[in-house]
Amino acid sequence: MKVVVTGASGFLGSRLADALLRTEPPCPLNVTELILTDVYTPPPRKDPRVKVLALDLTKPSAAEELVGENCDVVFHLAAVVSGQAEAEFDYGLKANLDATKYLLDALRKTAPNAKFVFASSVGVFGGDLPPVIDDLTATMPQTSYGTAKAMCELLVNDYSRRGFVDGRSVRLPTVSVRAGVANAAMTSFASGIVREPLNGEVAVCPVDMKQELWLTSPATVIHNIIHAATLDASALGKWRSINLPGLCVSVGDMIAALREVAGDKVASLIRYEYNETISRMVASLPVHFDNKSALKLGFAVDANFNEIISLYLKEKNYKLK
Amino acid sequence: MKVVVTGASGFLGSRLADALLRTEPPCPLNVTELILTDVYTPPPRKDPRVKVLALDLTKPSAAEELVGENCDVVFHLAAVVSGQAEAEFDYGLKANLDATKYLLDALRKTAPNAKFVFASSVGVFGGDLPPVIDDLTATMPQTSYGTAKAMCELLVNDYSRRGFVDGRSVRLPTVSVRAGVANAAMTSFASGIVREPLNGEVAVCPVDMKQELWLTSPATVIHNIIHAATLDASALGKWRSINLPGLCVSVGDMIAALREVAGDKVASLIRYEYNETISRMVASLPVHFDNKSALKLGFAVDANFNEIISLYLKEKNYKLK
Structure with a gap:
């Protein structure tokens, strides 16, 4: 083929x-x-x-x-x-x-x-x-x-x-956690706020903690x-x-999951810096979908965001301190 | 301007x-x-x-x-x-x-x-x-x-x-009654079945009498x-x-309105000749809309199909026999 x-x-x-x-x-x-x-x-x-x-x-x-x-x-x-x-x-x-x-x-x-x-x-x-x-x-x-x-x-x-x-x-859906570096997608932060702290680097979160995202x-x-x-x-x-199926997770819950999986020190590397353009565009994205018909067609869905972070750590062979 | x-x-x-x-x-x-x-x-x-x-x-x-x-x-x-x-x-x-x-x-x-x-x-x-x-x-x-x-x-x-x-x-919506001649629109018959009989000509109806249309x-x-x-x-x-607002009218009701306004002789000029392609395409069109928000914006809607035919006759200065 x-x-x-x-x-x-x-x-x-x-x-x-x-x-x-x-x-x-x-x-x-x-x-x-x-x-x-x-x-x-x-x-x-x-x-x-x-x-x-x-x-x-x-x-x-x-x-x-x-x-x-x-x-x-x-x-x-x-x-x-x-x-x-x-x-x-x-x-x-x-x-x-x-x-x-x-x-x-x-x-x-x-x-x-x-x-x-x-x-x-x-x-x-x-x-x-x-x-x-x-x-x-x-x-x-x-x-x-x-x-x-x-x-x-x-x-x-x-x-x-x-x-x-x-x-x-x-x-x-928005893909998180992407490996590599930030890109020009308005949702780039949705990977950055996990990836950068795990690398010991500061990450900027440009949207409100209550902002929800539709993730895979x-x-x-x-x-x-x-x-x-x-x-x-x-x-x-x-x-x-x-x-495609996804999970609805708030930014606050993403950070809580990071804290749970990787500890306080890692999670504390996230800084909140409101960005009006990004916030407005991200707020226009949909976050609640009915996964039913996609699941019926055999598409898969993640269990929760903790598991997504754990998978990322495993793939990257991260050793948490 | x-x-x-x-x-x-x-x-x-x-x-x-x-x-x-x-x-x-x-x-x-x-x-x-x-x-x-x-x-x-x-x-x-x-x-x-x-x-x-x-x-x-x-x-x-x-x-x-x-x-x-x-x-x-x-x-x-x-x-x-x-x-x-x-x-x-x-x-x-x-x-x-x-x-x-x-x-x-x-x-x-x-x-x-x-x-x-x-x-x-x-x-x-x-x-x-x-x-x-x-x-x-x-x-x-x-x-x-x-x-x-x-x-x-x-x-x-x-x-x-x-x-x-x-x-x-x-x-x-589908516009009826159009003056002039038939065109290559699949809904062309929606005007033809009124216009042609009024001109004393035979009109072909290619879809089922029960087929509904969304008309203006x-x-x-x-x-x-x-x-x-x-x-x-x-x-x-x-x-x-x-x-835009419209009316839901079945082809049968359109013909009944023509009969009511223009008489049996005119309405009897409609011949039914099923056309598979036209029927399939017309059947894919929507016929039930909620007119609410368009009316709220000040758009107008017709009263019923009888009135539409009467208006057409008046504009054309038709003299019914």
Whole structure:
């Protein structure tokens, strides 16, 4: 099975590549060829199935070069993150909307049976939200990032309805704890307030302690992204967008979990510095979802935030003092 | 006030132009300059305020030529109708999505305070619909026409949120009775089954008698389109899409109303010829809306379908035999 991952140099993209290549336990997709692409060449891998290449997907010709013939699955993770899309409107739309359309058009031309897994976001929701979001809730994004994601979902659905591609859009909750460094996503702090203190560094929390977030661990979201590619189209019905399961956790509870797992000294490294722009944008994100239909489709959910931190520590081989 | 109407050669576009130029009763907008455009030059008018021009809005440069400086209101009605958008996917997306974006970009550049009234459609809804559609119902279009309209609504909202333009999208119910001739819209029959028999011609009804439609008269929808331009942005809140009020009427009841108003002989000119494609697409359209919030914003609604037919007869100076 020939598989393509865009955004493969990113945190989720490279973890997705790891999971796709894993043999123990085996990946549910039988990957025989894996093409990893990003604006910068993804790090080479020893696995002979892997090919890495640098591509600017905002150029119309790049998609056809990438997809080629006989493509079975495309995981489209490449995106300009929320903060940058807000700061650079035109480039954000090019990268987040146009590039997706070019990929869909390339598949339509060469591999209409390919599964196209589009990484969307809970950022498609906003505005006047109902108490609990379900499959019938309107997308009213209050960011340019969420706007482009919602537009892509509409394309993915229509291309699928017409048989141009077999698409599905998965709306990712905020991912925490991300390894690495802070990025321009407005929710970057949701990883920073755990990751930095564990590294003995001060972390800034820009939003109120009562602010809730809709969270998933990296491991669970990667599992779910791959699971989306295994689903038969008939399971999805008339709409190809799926709210991935998540947990609703307040920032105060995230910090309490950190304190419980890693101790007072670590938790005391968090400083509160209110940021109006970030607070406003984060407050527009939805935090209460009905996980029912996603769980019914076999998607997974984390148990609680303590477990998410413990998993992070285990993966990183952290030794708590 | 400088006003632009796209799609001005169309049935609604030319009626909108009439209404904008009307002095008795006066139009709520004080129109001092009216630019009417379409792919074919709209018919010239004697009113010195009017300028007509032919433009292909799928060409990026056309929008700037059209909008120019000091534009106050754009009514964007130009579109490829549902049947054609389904048959010609790529052209449909160019005309219905790209052209809208070019207009928004032109206003952003030269007149960010202009009001942009986008003619959207109830065709943005589809799929698994709730019993009654309200402001929080998800758009899940099952046509390429509805897909492009829903994508444009997202752009209109984000451009407005960012202050690039002052936009509002009005979702038009199916308009009946349209004067003129049948077009490629899948709901074209909803006018044909009244208009043709009144002209002594046979009309084909391609859907089941029990099929319901969400309808508005031309006069009411034109009133509402203009009303949308008079609303202050603050009345619209965080989302710029409005479900215009309508009536839910079954095809059987439409024919019964025709029989009541125009007699048996006229109504007997309707032939039933089931069309699978049209029936399926029409069945995907929503027919039950909550009119509450639109009425609260001052939009108007028709009383019943009998009145709609009577109004049509009066306007056309029909003399029933």
